[in-house]
Amino acid sequence: MTNDKEAQRTAVARGWREATEAALYGPQGFYRRPEGPAGHFRTSVHASPLYAGAVARLLSRLDAALGHPDEVAFVDMGAGRGELTTAVLAALPPEVAARVRVYAVELAERPADLDPRIEWRSTPPVGVTGLLFANEWLDNVPVDVVEVAADGVPRRVLVDGDGAETPGGPVDGPDAEWLARWWPLGPEPGLRAEIGRPRDEAWASAAAAVKRGLAVAVDYAHTRDARPPFGTLTGFREGRETAPLPDGSCDITAHVALDACAGDGAALLTQRAALGALGVRGGRPPLALASSDPTAYVRALTRAGEAAELTAPGGLGDFGWLLQPVGVALDPLLAE
Known part of the structure; x- marks a missing residue:
């Protein structure tokens, strides 16, 4: 592994998309x-x-909207080690769990102790009826970074194995068209953007797996009216944010232009709004419960604290939810 890392760190400069692809996958x-x-x-x-x-509640509502089919799918895109897949399966009501077919889509090897009911795949299934859910998947679809150079021209940023950046050639073709439409840059040197076209394509391909139902992407996000002027590319290692180093030692991520990914009929919500519609709220339980049932009060207080974290402004609550319905109405799925 040391030799592989050394080879990565001494590699010639290349675009961030190519470098990230090798470093992550x-x-x-x-x-x-x-x-x-x-x-x-x-x-x-x-x-x-x-x-x-x-998520289990959303799948149950979708199952009802679909007319309780003989089989309803749950597809977890970028499943990690199956944490969400396993938890959703456990949280489903019995009448839905009895008919659900569960897919975990991930490039890593299947965990040895994973529930045998979960089908582990490197690509999503085709033509399913049900829910495809991508939690923090799109932010790890690699993208190229561009920066406005001293001549006022957006140029692709090149990076070597040590993380040192140099300017490359001007952005042209479909990438230039994407920038002009979704992340237009002014002439000021130093302005940066991440070209989200690979994510648009990845999401369209994943969502196409749903024949009827709903595709949901949840991620760090921004929209065209509030793009960050210097981009969002960063790294994470052992729970801390760090400089993005394309040698396999850390996660490399960038926020997602979810509005560019959205197809016809899609809705964009904050996580706070989406979870609120699904019954997750951070309100404190009534104090009277502390006297009548102290154990229940402590449990309710714990849930309230967890709900508050999931919906917090400035934190997880500001995540974007992209909901793409396929042959179903969206409003009943989000009725509180």
């Missing part, structure tokens, strides 16, 4: 490590079982 890539993503950062899935409960 290559033979010695970050996402192929045995500890999985949970060893380095905490998502909503790890923050509270309330999150999986909300």
